[in-house]
Amino acid sequence: MLENREGQRVPKTQFRTRVDHDWVNVSTDDVFAGKTVVVFSLPGAFTPTCSSSHVPRFDQLTDRFRQLGVDTVACISVNDAFVMNEWKEAQKAENVVFLPDGNGEFTDGMGMLVGKEDLGFGKRSWRYSMLVKDGVVEKMFIEPEKPGDPYGVSDADTMLEYLAPNSAKPLDVAVFSRKGCPHCARAKGLLRDAGIAFEVLELNEQYTDRGLRAVADATSLPQVFINGDKVGGADDLENWLANNAIADEQRTAA
Structure with a gap:
């Protein structure tokens, strides 16, 4: 025992x-x-x-x-x-x-x-x-x-x-990226500015275009996923961050 x-x-x-x-x-x-x-x-x-x-x-x-x-x-x-x-x-x-x-x-x-x-x-x-x-x-x-x-x-x-009972857990974030891609760099910068840790998957290193289509049903880069949900590209990520910042403020005020 x-x-x-x-x-x-x-x-x-x-x-x-x-x-x-x-x-x-x-x-x-x-x-x-x-x-x-x-x-x-x-x-x-x-x-x-x-x-x-x-x-x-x-x-x-x-x-x-x-x-x-x-x-x-x-x-x-x-x-x-x-x-x-x-x-x-x-x-x-x-x-x-x-x-x-x-x-x-x-x-x-x-x-x-x-x-x-x-x-x-x-x-x-x-x-x-x-x-x-x-x-x-x-x-x-x-x-x-x-x-x-x-x-x-x-x-x-x-x-x-x-x-910390019932506290929010850190987000699980993955960025499908390509070296030299300015939009990918922008998405990663947005995440860093927000203080959100993320994992980067580089094209032809951790995945291929076939893998990207299979997972994201997309061919453009970057493709950002948060907690299992597809967010999309850099513009989509910027909107997601803005909306979630508002939601966080509302929860704090409540």
């Missing part, structure tokens, strides 16, 4: 990290003392759910967490420093601190070290997340104990809902 450690201090241990070509010991005091830290722990680097969902969403929401008083977002896995460094680079997760718990000492101290021998993993971490304030666990979200690798409560959005 996995134990909820809310109200308890995190275990004291050392994380053996690699910085450039040197070993650097990072203590739990270095990570947690005097800080508010969001931690998410998972079974293994480069594994499917961890790479496709768990890490990317925490990385995307880190700026929002910081606005809510979080100092650090940390990922802990029972993997060595070399693996964790390579995984961080592969994930392009610049906002998240990756902490290698190669011997499982921190995970064991949290009561979250479980056997994954059926997968050839040995001992690994159960999937969970927690909010830690000055070394004391305030809140834990532990995945239910059932076969497989459940993933439903330790995600970044659940943590965000705990920190």
